[in-house]
Amino acid sequence: MLDDPLRSVAVVGGGIVAWSAAVAIRRRLPGVRVTLVATPPSPDALADRMACTLPSAIGFHDDLGLGEDDAVVRAGSGWRLGTRFDGWAQGSPPYVHAYGAYGQPFGTASFHHHWVRAARGGTAAPFDEHAPSAMLARAGRIAPPDMEPGSPFAGVQAGLVLDLPRYEQMLRAFGRHLGLEVRDGEVREVRLRGADGFIDALLLGDGGMVEADLFVDATGPTATLRTAIDAEWEDWSAWLRCDRIMQAEVPAGAVSPLDHVTALAAGWQWRVDAPGRVLHGICYASADLGDAEAADRLTEAGGVSTAETICFRQGTRTDPWVRNCVAIGDAATVIEPLEWTNLHLAHSAIDRIIAMMPGRACHPLETADYNRQTQAETTRVRDFVLCHYAVARRPEPFWQIAADLPPSLERTLRLFAERGRLPFFEEETFTRDSWLAVLLGQGMLPRQVDPLIDGTPPDRSDAAMAAYRAAIARSVAHFPTAADHMAAQSRRIVR
Incomplete structure (x- = not known):
């Protein structure tokens, strides 16, 4: 019966998004038969x-x-605590967006209101000096995961810098351990059922056929399966103008939990000090910067001799799940890697598929709710990335956003600009502290100070903030460096 639970899922794609989806569904829904059609990896899939x-x-x-x-x-992964942004607001010093709390609440209002009052009075230290994770990152140190509750460092969170080939090998081995069925090949035809437009089967290049109740499209921007149903796409290029990435890596020995992002006249450039290598990249608008110039920038930055170029078009599918096909990764959303949200959106989609798995009929009410939640998350990720450009202070034409901002971001910025308040949105990826790190780090000060802090005199606010900064500074030096932390982890495995 069509109301019965899904019995089989086919995941199509050859990169880490496809392997992640197949492994996760197989692991968390052991009663479902999962087949991975491992097509050649898409060279332009950012996730x-x-x-x-x-x-x-x-x-x-x-x-x-x-x-x-x-x-x-x-x-072979490394740890990262945050990103140092340089040049996004000319005349302002670099700032760090790290993961975790900024400041400690005291008095009757949120911490940042006290800081805003001090900033308007000219007495504030940099906002990120009140973030334990940011100060750890600046010092090149890592906090152990077993910090005592109540410690300012207990809320520090860390992302990863993946060694992509080794990471994919790990997923492959784990998938086969779970009994994942893998078929190598290319999809020659997506066969649709005439009655309802559902995908009936995939015909492969070797003459084989794959049938399933649900098809997960992880084929990258081409979206081989999803575009067989319709070509619906919401274009973001009026706001997010970058359409090229050039990246390379060079050998190195040092590691750092802080990556560096530097604004350029027509885009931005990054450097990540990963285990055994340094990752260099540049994200730019081809209308304003040629490929040869971009390559020269990479050469100047890190002695890069060769680099690969990825072309992309930023945007999303407002309905990634239609009938019995759901697009994930770059098949669903393409967004530049500022703030490194690409794999996160794919992981989030995978988690949501598993949590909201419908019956075999893929009832429109169920898929519509999946699409609603996915669109809410994707929209706010777009807004957060676009926020960096919207509040940047640079003179070049690239940085002048021609179109009106999306209403959701316009509302956020107008509310914050008035009194330092941030609205609530469903499915936020980034915390309020992350938004504050960017807004205040790039010099956007609210027009008025929130009256909730009137009960705390300015000198008491200043003293409390100074004491908190001093406590962070005293503690940071006692934590291991990123290299020592990773060496200790490796020794534990050897034992």
Whole structure:
């Protein structure tokens, strides 16, 4: 019967998004038969090609039963605590967006209102000096995961820098351990049922056929399965103008939990000090910067001799799940890697598929709710990335956003600009502290100070903030460096 539970799922794709989906569904829904059609990896799928992740990757691994030993150490991953942004607001110093709390609440209002009052009075220290994770990252140190509750460092979160080939090998081995069925090949035809337009089967290049109740499209921007149903696409290029990425890596020995992002006249450039290598990249608008110039920038930055170019078009499918096909990763959303959200969105989609798995009929009410939640999350990720551009202070034409901002971001910025308040949105990926780190880090001060802090005199606010900064500074030096922390993890495995 069509109301029966799904019995089989086919995942199509050849990168880490496809392997992650197949492994997760097989692991968490053991009664479902899962087949991975391992097509050649898409060269322009950003979720498969970007090595940096948000802290949410750790939770995804936990749900799979993969601990640090396998998913991090044996896979050659490194730790990252945040990003240092340089040049996004000319005339302002660089700032750090790190994961975790900024400041400690006291008095009758949130911490940032006290800081805003001090900033308007000219007495505030940099906002990120009140973030334990940011100060750890600046010092090149890592806090152990077993911090005592109540410690300012207990809320520090870390993302990963993946060694992509080794990470994919780990997923492949784990998938086969779980009994995942893998078929290598290419999809020659997506056969639709005439009655309802559902995908009936996939015809492969070798003459074989794959049938399933549900098809997960992880084929990258081409979206081989999903585009067989319709070509619906919401274009974001009026706001997010970058359409090229050039990246390379060079050997190195030092590691750092802080990656660096520098604004350029027509885009931005990154550097990540990962275990055994330095990752360099540049994200730019081809209308304003040629490929040869971009390559020269990479050469100047790190002695890069060769680099690969990825072309992309930013946007999303407002309905990634239609009938019995759901698109994930770049098949659903393409967004530049500023803030490294690419794999996070794929992991989130996978978790949502598992949590909201419908019956075999894929009833429109169920898929519509999946699409609603996915669109809410994707919209706010877009807004957060776009926020960096919207509040940037640079003179070049690239930085002048021609179109009106999306209403959701416009509302956020107008509310914050008035009194430092941030609205609530469903399915937020980034915390309020992350929004504050960018807004205040790039010099956007509210017009008025929130009256809720009137009960705390300015000198008491200043003293409390100074004491908190001093406590962070005293503690940071006692934590291990990123290299020592990773060496200790490796020794634990050897034992």
